[in-house]
Amino acid sequence: MADDGMLMNFSIGDTVIKPEAKFKGGTWRDRLTAKKRSAHRGSEKEPGDAAARNAAAKNPNQIQLGTRPVKRQKTDDSFNRPSAPRSGGDRRPQHPRDPTQFISSLFSSNPEARNPEEPKEEREVEAAKPTNAPMIDGLDTFTNLGLSPNLAAHLLTKLELKAPTAIQTSSITQLLKEENDAFIQAETGSGKTLAYLLPLVQRIMDLSKAKNEHNDTQVHRDSGLFAIILAPTRELCKQISVVLENILRCANWIVCGTVIGGEKKKSEKARLRKGLNILVATPGRLVDHLDNTEALDVSNVRWLVLDEGDRLMDMGFEEELQGIVKKLDARQRPSRIPSVPTRRTTILCSATLKMNVQKLGEISLKDAVHIKADPNEEDDDKSDKDEEESFRVPAQLKQSYAIVPAKLRLVSLTAYLKRTFMRKGSVMKAIVFMSCADVVDFHFELFSRNQDRDQQRKSDGEEKDGKDEEEERDEEKEKLSPHGTIAPGRAFSTPNNPVLLHRLHGSLPQAVRTATLGSFARSTEACVMICTDVASRGLDLPNVDLVVEYDPAFSADDHTHRIGRTARVGRDGRALVFLQPGCEENYVEVLKRGYRDGGKALTRTDANEILKRGFGGNDKKKNWEEKTTDWQMDVERWALDNPTYLEMARRAYQSHVRAYATHTAAERSMFDIKELHLGHLAKAFALRDRPGKINVPGLRPGQEDTKKDFKAARNGAAGNKRKADDAPSSTNVTDEAARKMRAKMREHMSGANEFNLA
Numbered sequence: 001m002a003d004d005g006m007l008m009n010f011s012i013g014d015t016v017i018k019p020e021a022k023f024k025g026g027t028w029r030d031r032l033t034a035k036k037r038s039a040h041r042g043s044e045k046e047p048g049d050a051a052a053r054n055a056a057a058k059n060p061n062q063i064q065l066g067t068r069p070v071k072r073q074k075t076d077d078s079f080n081r082p083s084a085p086r087s088g089g090d091r092r093p094q095h096p097r098d099p100t101q102f103i104s105s106l107f108s109s110n111p112e113a114r115n116p117e118e119p120k121e122e123r124e125v126e127a128a129k130p131t132n133a134p135m136i137d138g139l140d141t142f143t144n145l146g147l148s149p150n151l152a153a154h155l156l157t158k159l160e161l162k163a164p165t166a167i168q169t170s171s172i173t174q175l176l177k178e179e180n181d182a183f184i185q186a187e188t189g190s191g192k193t194l195a196y197l198l199p200l201v202q203r204i205m206d207l208s209k210a211k212n213e214h215n216d217t218q219v220h221r222d223s224g225l226f227a228i229i230l231a232p233t234r235e236l237c238k239q240i241s242v243v244l245e246n247i248l249r250c251a252n253w254i255v256c257g258t259v260i261g262g263e264k265k266k267s268e269k270a271r272l273r274k275g276l277n278i279l280v281a282t283p284g285r286l287v288d289h290l291d292n293t294e295a296l297d298v299s300n301v302r303w304l305v306l307d308e309g310d311r312l313m314d315m316g317f318e319e320e321l322q323g324i325v326k327k328l329d330a331r332q333r334p335s336r337i338p339s340v341p342t343r344r345t346t347i348l349c350s351a352t353l354k355m356n357v358q359k360l361g362e363i364s365l366k367d368a369v370h371i372k373a374d375p376n377e378e379d380d381d382k383s384d385k386d387e388e389e390s391f392r393v394p395a396q397l398k399q400s401y402a403i404v405p406a407k408l409r410l411v412s413l414t415a416y417l418k419r420t421f422m423r424k425g426s427v428m429k430a431i432v433f434m435s436c437a438d439v440v441d442f443h444f445e446l447f448s449r450n451q452d453r454d455q456q457r458k459s460d461g462e463e464k465d466g467k468d469e470e471e472e473r474d475e476e477k478e479k480l481s482p483h484g485t486i487a488p489g490r491a492f493s494t495p496n497n498p499v500l501l502h503r504l505h506g507s508l509p510q511a512v513r514t515a516t517l518g519s520f521a522r523s524t525e526a527c528v529m530i531c532t533d534v535a536s537r538g539l540d541l542p543n544v545d546l547v548v549e550y551d552p553a554f555s556a557d558d559h560t561h562r563i564g565r566t567a568r569v570g571r572d573g574r575a576l577v578f579l580q581p582g583c584e585e586n587y588v589e590v591l592k593r594g595y596r597d598g599g600k601a602l603t604r605t606d607a608n609e610i611l612k613r614g615f616g617g618n619d620k621k622k623n624w625e626e627k628t629t630d631w632q633m634d635v636e637r638w639a640l641d642n643p644t645y646l647e648m649a650r651r652a653y654q655s656h657v658r659a660y661a662t663h664t665a666a667e668r669s670m671f672d673i674k675e676l677h678l679g680h681l682a683k684a685f686a687l688r689d690r691p692g693k694i695n696v697p698g699l700r701p702g703q704e705d706t707k708k709d710f711k712a713a714r715n716g717a718a719g720n721k722r723k724a725d726d727a728p729s730s731t732n733v734t735d736e737a738a739r740k741m742r743a744k745m746r747e748h749m750s751g752a753n754e755f756n757l758a
């Protein structure tokens with residue numbers, strides 16, 4: 001986790017530069033230019049000095065640049081031009097009185113990618129056919145799968161569903177015909193919700209066909225509870241319940257309801273007392289009612305669905321689920337309605353087949369059939385496979401990865417989004433995943449800052465203190481959203497294509513998340529949502545064309561769910577993951593696992609390519625490197641000029657490093673915190689501070705401490721002075737910290753799908 005090797009490409013006084021200074025790195029031309037410039041610096045008088053010092057005096061955070069050659073003294077960024085000489089490994093404080101800060105060059109001392117790029121011709125593959133699309137050209141219709149004409153017509157005319165998807169075909173056929181338990185596994189966005197809801201509703205509709213002696217249908221709200229659907233979060237339950245209500249509009253004698261908490265238990269009890277035929281619930285709340293609500297009669301329950309099985313287990317519901325299954329078994333009685341099946345069918349649903357899903361299967365399923373989109377596909381033999389291998393991405397999803405050194409991360413993300421939204425209409429909605437809430441908040445401020453206004457103000461010589469500026473910004477955001485979560489994405493908007501920026505994370509109140517997400521879902525303008533994993537699972541957002549994983553997911557499983565927000569039900573989609581040169585490059589193997597063909601369609605790009613496309617253009621006066629550097633310098637000044645933003649940047653940086661340590665154990669070798677170049681990383685947060693000096697009130701001390709913690713942890717108990725008996729080993733401490741961090745994130749995520757978009 002070194003921060004050495006960082007290039008300090010700033011001006012320093014004569015007392016520091018020795019005439020015999022050696023210049024290393026770069027080409028011979030660079031070194032020669034550097035030598036000449038150094039000599040030149042020593043001899044020339046600097047008319048720009050006074051101005052620079054004045055600027056620094058106005059702002060205690062402003063870096064004073066010292067002496068520069070005459071033609072380069074316009075702005076401090078001129079010192080950072082890529083064409084400027086570089087002395088690799090040279091590290092000098094930018095100002096003798098402020099040794100904690102320095103400006104480093106963007107384009108020097110960046111590590112090279114370890115793995116060579118595969119030859120292009122080998123990578124060219126035909127566009128893949130969508131694997132999660134409705135099969136419009138096929139012979140299957142909802143009617144010939146066995147759904148009643150009434151239900152099929154309702155799907156077609158009211159819900160505009162013309163044909164089933166592959167997983168719906170397999171599961172409707174199986175679940176209508178047989179009584180076996182089932183495990184439904186299919187890709188993200190393949191319509192799994194309808195895959196279990198449609199046969200279930202059809203079976204309950206069929207029960208109604210039988211008439212009693214008074215010639216009445218036998219099913220109405222108080223004829224018994226026939227089905228329970230369990231989902232891990234309140235909001236996923238709401239999402240399912242909305243879909244269910246839409247289907248039941250064609251069979252309004254069947255009544256569904258939810259018990260998910262968030263309201264008085266008394267109201268839930270009253271609802272149960274009135275009678276329901278299908279119940280959607282969270283496990284915790286169901287257990288509570290099973291124990292305490294007499295009105296909840298489960299003797300007729302013949303269908304139990306466990307949706308998002310992996311997440312139910314991730315969130316620690318194993319015990320509750322075990323208890324529920326036992327109680328349902330114990331309380332089951334023969335029904336007075338003759339056509340009600342004698343045994344209960346349990347259906348487990350998941351996009352991935354992890355070990356914990358298998359465990360849930362063992363708890364809840366008996367002689368289950370594995371329902372897949374393609375019934376001819378062989379079952380994975382899990383005994384000799386890594387659990388992370390058990391996921392598939394939609395084949396039409398175009399995935400790529402970018403090898404971007406730490407210093408170039410921020411500019412590369414900006415360039416990529418600039419390029420993406422350059423042409424109106426090419427991309428409507430993009431989601432950018434980041435590691436944690438502080439990182440999201442900082443980038444939201446940065447990308448929405450009003451650069452033109454700031455520049456105008458500077459050229460007018462107008463002074464505004466940070467507070468005025470903040471107030472002005474708050475007012476502006478207020479206009480777009482009452483919660484400050486929506487703002488113009490100025491960093492990548494063009495006059496022809498304004499982009500709306502949204503932010504979303506688990507630290508926002510639920511109502512704000514719901515409102516923000518609703519706005520993103522409904523927006524007809526181009527828009528970007530910067531978010532944490534809070535938005536990674538279960539969310540069904542329309543028209544998301546692009547997913548960018550600026551920070552790779554904390555597990556392969558999360559990655560699957562993140563990229564699953566695009567390329568849904570047969571639509572096209574693109575996904576890009578940012579990786580740093582070094583151990584992170586090994587993550588490509590994880591990306592490849594999601595493809596049936598070993599990832600031939602996976603493409604690679606790098607920072608220079610992205611920057612050229614994003615910052616290049618028609619301006620002949622400056623090349624893309626200069627423009628990139630100008631932009632970076634500008635954001636560094638913006639952060640320095642305003643204490644609020646500076647603190648946000650520092651907080652984001654610190655939280656990011658901490659979050660980095662929480663990758664799952666299986667992936668920690670690919671995201672090794674010891675390889676993280678903290679000095680370079682600071683640049684991606686517009687910071688000029690030395691890593692060890694980045695301390696934020698309310699957070700633990702600087703990264704030096706974090707670094708020590710992790711070094712100690714990785715080196716085992718050696719660095720730990722406490723006796724093993726007295727305290728857990730440092731490795732355990734780190735694992736425990738990582739576990740807590742993940743638990744915290746999960747806690748946030750649990751509230752995350754609380755987006756009732758309907």
Ligand SMILES: Nc1ncnc2c1ncn2[C@@H]1O[C@H](COP(=O)(O)OP(=O)(O)OP(=O)(O)O)[C@@H](O)[C@H]1O
Nearest residue numbers: 134163164165188189190191192193351538540569
């Ligand atoms: N047969 C169909 N034709 C067209 N659209 C469909 C069809 N079935 C489902 N959809 C739509 O596809 C979207 C995704 O469905 P759903 O959320 O059930 O997918 P999923 O497989 O559960 O995804 P995830 O694993 O990401 O939760 C929904 O908007 C749904 O209305």
